[in-house]
Amino acid sequence: MSRICRLGVYGLLAITMTGCSSVQPLPYTDPSKLPDVLKAVTARQSDYLNAASKFQYSTAAYDVPIVLLAIGSVAAAVFSHGAARGNLLAGIGIGAGGLTLVSNTVNAQAKIDAYRLGSVQTSCLYLAALAFDPGDAGVNNTFSSIKSASDNLNSQIAEISAAIQKLNTGTLTDTDKKIISNAETAVSLGQTALASSKAEITAYNQSGASIWNTLNQIDARVYAATKGALVNWSSAVALVTQYSAGQGAGAQVAPAPAPVPVPAPVGGGAARGFTVSTVDFDDLQTMTTDLNTLSASVQAQKPFSLATTKAVACASIGS
Numbered sequence: 001m002s003r004i005c006r007l008g009v010y011g012l013l014a015i016t017m018t019g020c021s022s023v024q025p026l027p028y029t030d031p032s033k034l035p036d037v038l039k040a041v042t043a044r045q046s047d048y049l050n051a052a053s054k055f056q057y058s059t060a061a062y063d064v065p066i067v068l069l070a071i072g073s074v075a076a077a078v079f080s081h082g083a084a085r086g087n088l089l090a091g092i093g094i095g096a097g098g099l100t101l102v103s104n105t106v107n108a109q110a111k112i113d114a115y116r117l118g119s120v121q122t123s124c125l126y127l128a129a130l131a132f133d134p135g136d137a138g139v140n141n142t143f144s145s146i147k148s149a150s151d152n153l154n155s156q157i158a159e160i161s162a163a164i165q166k167l168n169t170g171t172l173t174d175t176d177k178k179i180i181s182n183a184e185t186a187v188s189l190g191q192t193a194l195a196s197s198k199a200e201i202t203a204y205n206q207s208g209a210s211i212w213n214t215l216n217q218i219d220a221r222v223y224a225a226t227k228g229a230l231v232n233w234s235s236a237v238a239l240v241t242q243y244s245a246g247q248g249a250g251a252q253v254a255p256a257p258a259p260v261p262v263p264a265p266v267g268g269g270a271a272r273g274f275t276v277s278t279v280d281f282d283d284l285q286t287m288t289t290d291l292n293t294l295s296a297s298v299q300a301q302k303p304f305s306l307a308t309t310k311a312v313a314c315a316s317i318g319s
Contacts, residue, residue, distance in 0.1 A: 023222070026215070031211075031212040034132055038129055042122075042126060044118075044215060045123055048115040048122065049119050051111075052111075052116050052119065115226065124313075124317060128308075128311035131303060131307030143204050156294060160183055186288045186295070193298040200305055210308050210312065214312055217315040218315050221315070
């Protein structure tokens with residue numbers, strides 16, 4: 001019995017050693033360098049897949065006598081009272097069944113599922129992050145278009161505001177008042193669109209930090225899910241006892257998300273360059289139409305803020 005127990009302790013030590021996480025801490029990456037952040041995301045996904053494969057292999061390798069004896073020795077001690085007292089074979093038999101529970105709890109299915117989920121989440125994050133990829137000509141064109149539209153909004157709002165101030169004097173006809181009212185509404189909508197365009201520019205400029213922060217959140221959750229207590233005699237006893245009561249648990253891996261499409265560039269015309277001193281109500285109507293068109297175009301597309309939202313949501317897949 002003492003020899004069996006000694007072998008059991010050695011076996012438990014082997015389980016403890018293989019139960020440690022195989023993924024190293026996430027190396028620091030400069031968030032201001034998006035290409036490096038994208039590489040960090042793909043590298044971490046590879047780490048998770050490799051770790052899942054390693055634990056899958058370890059699970060298959062558990063069916064060896066030393067592990068059976070390790071669990072069996074614990075089970076023999078647990079069931080060495082009452083009807084099973086002195087029956088070492090009964091303890092080993094129950095321990096063999098308990099091997100599944102120990103594997104799941106210490107270093108098998110729960111950790112495999114956690115690493116697989118981390119792989120799904122980082123895959124989702126990478127796809128969302130491609131909407132910011134500085135190496136993609138389409139992304140660069142979209143960003144340039146938004147910046148240009150933002151500048152044009154600024155110019156057109158300034159022009160039309162100056163025209164309103166000039167024309168909104170003296171005796172005005174009902175038609176004139178209507179034109180001015182429409183222009184004022186266009187300015188208000190333009191300011192809202194301008195704020196939207198600035199939000200897109202900010203989302204693009206801060207994309208590296210956003211993706212990096214989300215990657216860290218994913219990694220912290222994977223670490224928490226795969227971190228396990230060291231297996232000692234008392235914990236092994238608890239595991240076998242728990243198994244004998246018929247308790248167990250499982251986990252599900254979320255499906256991979258659909259790719260994130262890169263939106264088409266935003267269009268927008270430049271300010272017409274009206275001279276305030278000669279502007280008339282016909283000019284103001286034209287300016288109002290131009291501003292409304294540009295505002296609607298800018299408001300219709302939010303490529304970078306949407307991609308940011310999708311990227312952040314990747315950390316919540318499966319939770």
